[in-house]
Amino acid sequence: xxxxxxxxxxxxxxxxxxxxxxxxxxxxxxxxxxxxxxxxxxxxxxxxxxxxxxxxxxxxxxxxxxxxxxxxxxxxxxxxxxxxxxxxxxxxxxxxxxxxxxxxxxxxxxxxxxxxxxxxxxxxxxxxxxxxxxxxxxxxxxxxxxxxxxxxxxxxxxxxxxxxxxxxxxxxxxxxxxxxxxxxxxxxxxxxxxxxxxxxxxxxxxxxxxxxxxxxxxxxxxxxxxxxxxxxxxxxxxxxxxxxxxxxxxxxxxxxxxxxx
Ligand code: HEC
Numbered sequence: 035x036x037x038x039x040x041x042x043x044x045x046x047x048x049x050x051x052x053x054x055x056x057x058x059x060x061x062x063x064x065x066x067x068x069x070x071x072x073x074x075x076x077x078x079x080x081x082x083x084x085x086x087x088x089x090x091x092x093x094x095x096x097x098x099x100x101x102x103x104x105x106x107x108x109x110x111x112x113x114x115x116x117x118x119x120x121x122x123x124x125x126x127x128x129x130x131x132x133x134x135x136x137x138x139x140x141x142x143x144x145x146x147x148x149x150x151x152x153x154x155x156x157x158x159x160x161x162x163x164x165x166x167x168x169x170x171x172x173x174x175x176x177x178x179x180x181x182x183x184x185x186x187x188x189x190x191x192x193x194x195x196x197x198x199x200x201x202x203x204x205x206x207x208x209x210x211x212x213x214x215x216x217x218x219x220x221x222x223x224x225x226x227x228x229x230x231x232x233x234x235x236x237x238x239x240x241x242x243x244x245x246x247x248x249x250x251x252x253x254x255x256x257x258x259x260x261x262x263x264x265x266x267x268x269x270x271x272x273x274x275x276x277x278x279x280x281x282x283x284x285x286x287x288x289x290x291x292x293x294x295x
Contacts, residue, residue, distance in 0.1 A: 067215075067219070067220055068215060068217070068218060068220070069215060069216070071186045071189040071190055071193050072189065072193065073189055074189055074192050074248065076188055076252070076255070077089065077252070078252070078255055078259070078262060081269055082266050082269065082270055083262075083266060084262070084266055084267075085117075085118060085252065085255070085256050085262065085263055086252060087118050088237060089248065089249050089252040090118040090119075090249070090253045090256045091118055091119065091120070091237075091253075092235050092237065092239060092245075092246075092249040092253075093249035093250040093251065093252045093253025093254070093256075094115065094118065094253050095233050095235060095236065095249075096228070096232070096249055096250040096253070097177070097250055097253055099233045100227055100228065100232050100233065100250075101177065101227060101250065102155075102158060103158055104158055104165070104168075104169060104224075105174045105175070105176065105177045106155070106157035106159070106165075106174075106176045106177070107155040107157075107176065107177045107178050107257060108154055108155065108157060108176050108178055109154075109176075109178035109179065109257075110154065110155040110178055110257055111152065111153065111154055111155070112125055112128060112129040112149060112150070112151045112152075112153055113125060113151040113152060114257075114260055115128065117256060117260050117263070118253070118256055122151075125151045129148065129149040129150055129151050130148040130149065130150075131148070132156050133146040133147065133148060133149070133156075134146065134147060134148075134149045134153055134156050135147075169224075170210040170223055171223070172223030172224070174224065177254055177257065178257055178258065179257070179258045180258065181251070181254040181258040181259075182258040182259070183258075187255070188251045188252075188254075188255050190216065191247075191250075191251045191254060192247050192248060192251045194214060194216045194217060194222075195227065195228050195243075195246075195247035195250070195251070196243060196244065196247055197214045197215045197216035197217065198212060198213065198214050198226040199213060199215065200213065201213035201220075205220075207221060208221055210223065211223060212224065212225055212226060228246050228247055228250075229243060230242050230243035230246065232246060233246065
């Protein structure tokens with residue numbers, strides 16, 4: 035019988051080792067000239083984490099007032115904003131302030147209409163060619179799932195937004211490129227989008243660069259994982275149920291075996 039008990043004792047450390055090895059691989063694969071990412075505190079971290087709605091709503095404001103000038107978010111609908119706590123009227127008002135292409139008028143001329151909750155987020159450019167042309171040849175990536183698409187996720191986006199500075203002495207910059215210590219290769223086509231005080235938050239929070247970067251990253255994480263809150267709430271319920279089930283099973287076992295001595 036002993037080997038059966040010993041086996042798990044070996045299996046667990048083996049899993050830990052394999053897990054550690056898997057985690058170590060991306061770290062090594064990263065470009066050597068970018069400093070290691072500093073892990074930030076995110077409300078949505080961990081198995082039971084959830085989005086901080088206030089932060090995500092501030093982040094929406096940053097996206098809308100700054101990032102949406104260049105980045106699309108094609109997979110988002112205005113109605114999805116219910117996921118960060120906006121009610122129906124707030125969503126309607128938010129969408130209505132944005133003009134999207136409407137049907138042609140009687141003379142065939144294009145028109146504009148206020149957006150509806152059922153509309154996709156408005157894209158800043160009609161197509162990728164126009165987006166590149168306006169950005170010195172570089173395409174601002176769609177931000178719908180960007181948070182999931184980049185190594186380091188939210189920590190990377192946060193670091194990137196804070197990572198601009200003058201290039202180190204002697205570094206030759208290509209035309210139109212900006213120095214960023216967290217971007218692979220350190221030369222990025224995106225000019226520094228946030229400097230602090232780029233928005234006046236409706237909730238009165240002071241809009242430092244760090245605050246804006248943290249908030250917009252939270253919003254981008256929500257966009258990439260809109261079902262996270264629900265999934266984690268289900269997880270909590272499942273765990274509570276399992277605890278309950280274990281209790282019942284144990285009580286039952288005691289009762290059934292009560293007379294066996
Ligand atoms: C003036 C246009 C412009 C604005 C405004 C802008 N970006 Fe960008 N962004 C770009 C371009 C262009 C790229 C592609 C850069 C490249 O490939 O060199 C980019 C790339 C990115 C990337 C991807 C970097 C990578 O690893 O590939 C992130 C993340 C990003 N932007 C976030 C933001 C956020 C967040 C905001 C708003 C706070 C914002 N951007 C505002 C033009 C812009």
